[in-house]
Amino acid sequence: MALKKLGKQTVKFINPPSIISTASIVGPKEGEGPLAKYFDTILGDDLCGQKSYEKAECCIFKDAANLAIEKAGLKKDMLDYMLGGDLLNQIITASFAARDIGVPFFGLYGACSTMSESLSLGSMLIDGGYADYILCITSSHFSSAERQYRFPLELGTQRTPTAQWTVTGSGGAVISTMGNGPYITHVTTGKVIDFGIKDANNMGAAMAPAAADTISQHFKDTGFSTKDYDVIATGDLGSLGMELTDDLLKKEGFNISDIYTDCGVEIFDSKKQDTHAGGSGCGCSAVVFSGYFYEMLKQGKYNRIMLVSTGALLSPTSTQQGESIPGIAHAVTIERMV
Amino acid sequence: MALKKLGKQTVKFINPPSIISTASIVGPKEGEGPLAKYFDTILGDDLCGQKSYEKAECCIFKDAANLAIEKAGLKKDMLDYMLGGDLLNQIITASFAARDIGVPFFGLYGACSTMSESLSLGSMLIDGGYADYILCITSSHFSSAERQYRFPLELGTQRTPTAQWTVTGSGGAVISTMGNGPYITHVTTGKVIDFGIKDANNMGAAMAPAAADTISQHFKDTGFSTKDYDVIATGDLGSLGMELTDDLLKKEGFNISDIYTDCGVEIFDSKKQDTHAGGSGCGCSAVVFSGYFYEMLKQGKYNRIMLVSTGALLSPTSTQQGESIPGIAHAVTIERMV
Structure with a gap:
């Protein structure tokens, strides 16, 4: 097969x-x-x-x-x-x-x-x-x-x-197997990537290299370019991690700035709500996708999006033992119609 | 499809x-x-x-x-x-x-x-x-x-x-996809089962109901009986949990006693090694399968075995908050030839 x-x-x-x-x-x-x-x-x-x-x-x-x-x-x-x-x-x-x-x-x-x-x-x-x-x-x-x-x-x-x-x-x-969309058409599974960040209060920076790695690999694997997507949304990099991801991807030759957002940036009004770099957590990309993006796809405002939930693989114990914080990111392509 | x-x-x-x-x-x-x-x-x-x-x-x-x-x-x-x-x-x-x-x-x-x-x-x-x-x-x-x-x-x-x-x-x-066996032919995925055990020092009892549930469901789903297996090995129930699983399955009408063992019972000589009810941990069924059972299948001593790794789903926090300990067990059928 x-x-x-x-x-x-x-x-x-x-x-x-x-x-x-x-x-x-x-x-x-x-x-x-x-x-x-x-x-x-x-x-x-x-x-x-x-x-x-x-x-x-x-x-x-x-x-x-x-x-x-x-x-x-x-x-x-x-x-x-x-x-x-x-x-x-x-x-x-x-x-x-x-x-x-x-x-x-x-x-x-x-x-x-x-x-x-x-x-x-x-x-x-x-x-x-x-x-x-x-x-x-x-x-x-x-x-x-x-x-x-x-x-x-x-x-x-x-x-x-x-x-x-x-x-x-x-x-x-x-x-x-049933239903009429939106559909999950591609998945790009991430590797664990570590650029040596050790600050447990700066998860965005720790996860950004993994996000950039998975997104660029997705483009290489599929032949898609930024023009093929209405939105690319990382999970919870926050404003700092988002900036870093954007920069890292530019270095790889992919300029996603126009269609790029982050669920952690979208969910809060950081200035008014005092959430600093933005939202995070397992629930962040889950509710932003399940609530907002799913609705945008259903309404036909978007035709194809990439959801790239991002994880920081640390524990308090690993941090205490001097370990850096590796990250991982998995990308899922969701399309309104197939 | x-x-x-x-x-x-x-x-x-x-x-x-x-x-x-x-x-x-x-x-x-x-x-x-x-x-x-x-x-x-x-x-x-x-x-x-x-x-x-x-x-x-x-x-x-x-x-x-x-x-x-x-x-x-x-x-x-x-x-x-x-x-x-x-x-x-x-x-x-x-x-x-x-x-x-x-x-x-x-x-x-x-x-x-x-x-x-x-x-x-x-x-x-x-x-x-x-x-x-x-x-x-x-x-x-x-x-x-x-x-x-x-x-x-x-x-x-x-x-x-x-x-x-x-x-x-x-x-x-x-x-x-390649190779010439042993082969994984069936998997039976467990549900989370909770009989209300709260003693974090008696994981065998906490996991036994999940093991029994998955094994009996496997028989019902596949039509296999105990005669079809050379060995059924749970993951790490230890001697007490093994006895309970055996009893629970008998109540369900399945007598597996003759072919039943537990990786946690096999790995240590409990009396000599002072390991009480036996071995446990993620590594227990992993090394007993990868070491012992795989070799027995390769040598042709067994033709079909079921590995049923068993998990106790607790955290120190859940125990402190008075929660009982649910268990889960996933069964995998491994055959020498297909």
């Missing part, structure tokens, strides 16, 4: 999976941002009625999962698989949510790249003939992430200008 | 991937156990010449990856993908190793079920036509796991009789 691969890192689907529904649930701060009207649910309270932020995040994940399933017109037991993850240790959000959703589950961890990782693997499972319906979903929560990765919120630690604000939210998409 | 699914949770491959090489590296304690002669490398020092146990684990992972690639007669850049994970927060072992190996990487987290999770997804990617060569690999390390999940070793905390001993080791397999 001939491989369905283009070049080194890209797959082109013969039966492109259709994204038949999406769901997005966000916290109050995200609900005050510029994309507010595109989200399905804006929480009034980021504790979601729970006793801890971890339990709250799980609740948001489950609600987003159930909403995506409902909007697809399905029952839970019609799902063949759920693929997803989150940022918390041992991906407890996704695992505990999967317990309640009760379908075969593949847990993923790609830091903030997990949304496009789940769409990538999910698409191969649909196109390959292993499933009719797959839920791809991730989440993050500002308060659970801050205390796990940085400082307890109660400490009131001052944030650096390069710091980003973890998005509270969960976004999911049901992909299927 | 007709789905390649059998029943609810099982996939049967049309082009079963061949496991063309495996590699297993273990620590000194594992090297004193009954399976010692089947491992490729037994470390003299579980620090592996590194300054921390986390760095040591990464080193073991990389060495196992390189050895599997070399034994397959490949160069790194011939791999289409690497799929894998480990137990450390943010799967730093796999992520940092992937940085050096430099191939497209999908990070997975299924706790100790990750080895069969990686073989499951990897097989779908091979059979589906997305790759010619995939490395599926996981690791664990006693000392890095103890301090992350339980207590610093320096504290000398007494272990309960139900406790297990995390295997220090890494096992990997290169699967391919």
Whole structure:
């Protein structure tokens, strides 16, 4: 059998999976941002009625999962698989949510790249003939992430200008052999790239080389150029990481400036909302894609976009042991029609 | 296109991937156990010449990856993908190793079920036509796991009789469209199952219901019976979890006692080695499969086995917040010939 691969890192689907529904649930701060009207649910309270932020995040994940399933017109037991993850240790959000959703589950961890990782693997499972319906979903929560990765919120630690604000939210998409688009047509799977950044408060810089590497590889593998895309959206590089990615790609001979944005830049009004370099987290590209970009594709405002969720592969332990922060980025091409 | 699914949770491959090489590296304690002669490398020092146990684990992972690639007669850049994970927060072992190996990487987290999770997804990617060569690999390390999940070793905390001993080791397999077996013919993907166990020192009991659920579902989906298998091996339930799984399956009408074992029971001589209920960890089923079972299949001593790596989906935080411990188990059928 001939491989369905283009070049080194890209797959082109013969039966492109259709994204038949999406769901997005966000916290109050995200609900005050510029994309507010595109989200399905804006929480009034980021504790979601729970006793801890971890339990709250799980609740948001489950609600987003159930909403995506409902909007697809399905029952839970019609799902063949759920693929997803989150940022918390041992991906407890996704695992505990999967317990309640009760379908075969593949847990993923790609830091903030997990949304496009789940769409990538999910698409191969649909196109390959292993499933009719797959839920791809991730989440993050500002308060659970801050205390796990940085400082307890109660400490009131001052944030650096390069710091980003973890998005509270969960976004999911049901992909299927059926439906009439938008379709996932290509995936370009990232390598782990490390330029030696060691500042855990500057994730954008740590992830930018991986984003640039995956995007340029995508162009090389597919023969697409920037003219073939309406938008290229990285996951959560923020304003600094976005600038670096743009520069790195220019050095590679690809000028994407006109069509380039970042989900972390789009989700907040950084100046008004004091989010410094922008949004971040597994939930960032998940809700911006599931809310905003999916709607733009459905409405026909965009015909072809590339979603490039970006992950910083660090742990507090690796940082304490002097390690630098490698990044990874997975690209997914989504087209209105095929 | 007709789905390649059998029943609810099982996939049967049309082009079963061949496991063309495996590699297993273990620590000194594992090297004193009954399976010692089947491992490729037994470390003299579980620090592996590194300054921390986390760095040591990464080193073991990389060495196992390189050895599997070399034994397959490949160069790194011939791999289409690497799929894998480990137990450390943010799967730093796999992520940092992937940085050096430099191939497209999908990070997975299924706790100790990750080895069969990686073989499951990897097989779908091979059979589906997305790759010619995939490395599926996981690791664990006693000392890095103890301090992350339980207590610093320096504290000398007494272990309960139900406790297990995390295997220090890494096992990997290169699967391919080419080669002449053994072959991965079926995968049964597990659901997250929770019987309400809250004792983090009794993981075997927490994971047993998931193992029983996946094994019984596999029989229902495929029509196979215990007569069709030479061995069914769970991942790391240990002696207690194994007994519970056996009992649960009998209640479901499946008596697997004669062909049933557990990688965590096989790897240590519990009485002599003071490992209580047996071995555990992501590396446990990885090295026992890559070392022992792969060799038994190659030699023709077994014709068809089922590997059911089992994961306990907890974090210290979830336990502190009063959550029970859900489990998950993924089954992979491996046959000498197809």
